[in-house]
Amino acid sequence: MKKIILFYGRGGANFFVHFYRVCAYLGAAIGQLRYMHFYRRQIIEQMYRIGIGSLSLIAGLSLFTGLATTLQTAYQIAAYVPKYIVGSIVFQSEMLELGPTLMALVLSGRVGAGIASEIGTMKVSEQVDALTSMGVDPVGYLVMPRILAGVTMFPIIIIFAVVVAVGGGHWAATTTMGVSSADFVRGMKEVFRAKDVWVGLIKATVYGGIITLIGSYLGMETEQGAKGVGMAATATVVWSSSFILIMDYVLTRTLLKFY
Numbered sequence: 121m122k123k124i125i126l127f128y129g130r131g132g133a134n135f136f137v138h139f140y141r142v143c144a145y146l147g148a149a150i151g152q153l154r155y156m157h158f159y160r161r162q163i164i165e166q167m168y169r170i171g172i173g174s175l176s177l178i179a180g181l182s183l184f185t186g187l188a189t190t191l192q193t194a195y196q197i198a199a200y201v202p203k204y205i206v207g208s209i210v211f212q213s214e215m216l217e218l219g220p221t222l223m224a225l226v227l228s229g230r231v232g233a234g235i236a237s238e239i240g241t242m243k244v245s246e247q248v249d250a251l252t253s254m255g256v257d258p259v260g261y262l263v264m265p266r267i268l269a270g271v272t273m274f275p276i277i278i279i280f281a282v283v284v285a286v287g288g289g290h291w292a293a294t295t296t297m298g299v300s301s302a303d304f305v306r307g308m309k310e311v312f313r314a315k316d317v318w319v320g321l322i323k324a325t326v327y328g329g330i331i332t333l334i335g336s337y338l339g340m341e342t343e344q345g346a347k348g349v350g351m352a353a354t355a356t357v358v359w360s361s362s363f364i365l366i367m368d369y370v371l372t373r374t375l376l377k378f379y
Contacts, residue, residue: 207307239339274328
């Protein structure tokens with residue numbers, strides 16, 4: 121019993137220590153925003169890598185997500201409701217849930233692990249210390265541009281993902297499920313609300329901040345050489361995915377109150 125209490129006690133204490141340090145990095149990154157003009161090259165580079173660099177992956181996954189969602193929806197409701205409802209369900213599910221959350225889980229691997237391994241390699245090879253010795257703030261040079269790029273580019277990525285997914289769903293519905301194009305569009309119009317779009321964009325913004333912040337933090341805290349870099353990349357995916365799912369519930373519960 122004592123060992124169990126000590127195990128969970130240490131785990132809880134470590135969690136709060138890491139949470140405090142993550143918040144400290146976030147505060148330091150926000151403080152560095154006033155020097156954005158000094159780091160504009162790094163910001164633009166990260167926006168390109170996180171945003172443009174992810175579009176091909178997101179396009180393929182979003183297409184098949186839309187196809188699968190449409191086929192499953194049409195199969196389940198075919199005997200009970202009008203076919204135009206397929207368009208309603210596909211659009212809302214992609215905009216509110218599948219688009220932001222599923223794509224964020226995918227990007228936690230591509231973006232988050234990439235950030236952790238890149239910064240972690242710089243840390244263990246003493247490049248971060250070299251920045252400090254030259255009078256450059258590592259948080260401003262490495263962390264702030266990545267977080268800013270994440271919260272800026274993730275909403276754009278999600279809009280692109282939803283457009284591709286709905287387009288794929290439209291194609292699947294009209295070619296394989298006997299739903300006319302007019303009925304599919306009618307279903308989308310029936311449920312369209314500007315609030316749905318804002319909910320999806322807010323989720324995407326939060327997820328982008330979570331992934332880039334955790335990846336940057338674990339990269340900056342990397343130790344033990346190459347082994348530590350691998351551990352940081354793995355931990356980034358695990359923790360980012362966990363917090364994305366937790367925040368999905370929190371944001372959904374909170375934002376639904378404003379409907």
